[in-house]
Structure formats: C-alpha cells, structure tokens
Amino acid sequence: MDGAMSDAVRETSRDVSVRPSTETDVPAMVAIYTHHITRGLGEFDPEPMHADDIKRRRKNMLRRRLPHLVAERGGAVVGYAYAVPFRKRPAYRYAVKHSIYVHSEHLHSGIGRLLLPALIDACTSAGFRQMFAYIDADNTASQKLHEVHGFRRVGLLEGVGFKYGTWTDSLLMQRAIGDGATTPPTELAYSRTT
Ligand SMILES: CC(C)(COP(=O)(O)OP(=O)(O)OC[C@H]1O[C@@H](n2cnc3c(N)ncnc32)[C@H](O)[C@@H]1OP(=O)(O)O)[C@@H](O)C(=O)NCCC(=O)NCCS
Numbered sequence: 001m002d003g004a005m006s007d008a009v010r011e012t013s014r015d016v017s018v019r020p021s022t023e024t025d026v027p028a029m030v031a032i033y034t035h036h037i038t039r040g041l042g043e044f045d046p047e048p049m050h051a052d053d054i055k056r057r058r059k060n061m062l063r064r065r066l067p068h069l070v071a072e073r074g075g076a077v078v079g080y081a082y083a084v085p086f087r088k089r090p091a092y093r094y095a096v097k098h099s100i101y102v103h104s105e106h107l108h109s110g111i112g113r114l115l116l117p118a119l120i121d122a123c124t125s126a127g128f129r130q131m132f133a134y135i136d137a138d139n140t141a142s143q144k145l146h147e148v149h150g151f152r153r154v155g156l157l158e159g160v161g162f163k164y165g166t167w168t169d170s171l172l173m174q175r176a177i178g179d180g181a182t183t184p185p186t187e188l189a190y191s192r193t194t
Contacts, residue, residue, distance in 0.1 A: 012110030018118040028077035067122035078103040094129040124177040137169035
C-alpha cells in the first residue's frame with residue numbers, strides 16, 4: 001500500500017482482515033454479488049446466482065491454485081476477490097483476470113484498497129505474471145481503484161455489453177506482476193489449464 005494512505009483506508013486496515021475464502025463464506029458472497037448484478041456497474045446477470053454455482057467455481061479455482069479471498073469486518077464478509085484464467089489455452093497460463101466485489105453497505109471505505117493488493121500478492125506468489133480486469137466504462141470507482149494499484153488501460157471494447165436496454169463499453173486494464181514478461185516463467189504448481 002502506498003505512503004499516501006487516506007484516514008479511511010488506515011482505519012479500514014485496522015478493522016478489516018483479508019484471508020482465503022472458505023465454503024462457509026459462500027452465502028455472504030452470493031448476497032454481495034446478487035446486490036451488484038441487479039443494480040450495479042459490474043457484471044450483469046438476469047439469473048440469480050446460486051450458492052452451488054459459487055461453491056463449484058471456488059473449488060475449481062482452488063484446484064488450479066487461483067486465489068479466492070474475502071475481506072472480513074467484525075466477523076462478517078464485506079467483500080471478496082478472485083482470479084480466473086485469462087484464457088484457457090496453455091500459452092496463456094501465466095495470465096489471470098480477476099473480479100472484486102465490496103458489500104454495498106461498505107463501499108468506498110477502503111476495502112477494495114485492501115482486497116486488490118492482497119489479490120495481486122497472492123497471484124504473484126502463485127507464479128502468475130499478468131493480471132487483467134474488464135471494467136465497465138462507466139465504473140469510475142473500479143477504474144480508479146485499479147489505477148491506484150498499477151493497472152493501466154490497454155483497450156476499449158466498444159458496445160461489447162447490453163444491459164438495462166443499453167449497449168455498454170468495457171475497458172481492459174492490465175498490470176504486470178512479479179517479473180512480468182522480463183524473465184522466463186517458473187512452471188506453475190499445476191500444469192493443466194482446462
Ligand atoms: C469497485 C469497488 C470494488 C471498489 O471498492 P471500494 O471498497 O468501494 O473502494 P475503496 O474504498 O477501497 O477505494 C479505493 C479507490 O477507489 C476509488 N473509488 C472507490 N469508490 C469510488 C467512488 N464511489 N467514486 C469514485 N472513486 C471511487 C477511489 O480512487 C478510491 O481511493 P480514495 O478512497 O483514495 O479516493 C466497489 O465499488 C464495488 O464493489 N463496486 C461494485 C462491483 C464492481 O463494480 N466491481 C468491479 C467490477 S470490475
């Protein structure tokens with residue numbers, strides 16, 4: 001975290017902890033996700049998310065050693081973040097894309113600022129070299145959060161989404177992690193990508 005930490009973030013870092021998720025966190029993650037997909041700027045999904053979907057995805061990711069983290073405040077899950085393969089083809093196995101969601105009652109209180117660097121660290125330790133985020137072009141909060149943590153805009157995907165009766169653009173943001181593309185990779189702890 002940078003030296004110019006705001007008071008809110010400093011306060012948050014005292015009472016929020018970030019840890020790997022467990023299966024018992026799933027209902028809280030479903031509630032956070034459901035809130036955002038029904039009204040937010042994040043992903044759009046007209047179908048309700050079921051706990052079994054998250055449980056299955058989470059197990060898949062953990063099998064591939066992809067980080068899946070939650071932020072906890074006062075014993076309650078207030079946010080989560082995870083990485084998935086950027087593409088399935090083996091050539092792309094060192095690149096991940098990620099998602100991050102903060103509970104609607106805890107927005108802009110520094111939780112994203114704790115979760116995102118924790119996810120970056122976890123992806124770096126796991127041997128990945130590049131991280132990507134697709135971010136709705138209107139999602140200023142997410143764009144700023146990612147910029148603060150070293151992501152830069154590498155693409156604009158025009159009219160790629162359709163939600164709430166409107167075509168939407170997405171930004172593609174990227175940052176190198178670890179040695180990025182400057183050194184050969186170390187083989188990942190898992191070798192299968194599908
Ligand atoms: C994007 C999101 C994860 C940010 O998490 P957060 O905990 O609210 O963010 P933080 O409080 O840690 O703020 C980090 C930085 O993000 C930016 N930010 C956060 N909320 C913002 C807002 N409402 N408006 C503008 N910038 C904002 C700021 O740069 C902020 O730094 P600052 O506090 O020094 O100004 C959160 O808003 C969220 O879950 N949104 C809904 C789901 C979503 O869009 N996920 C991302 C999909 S790509």
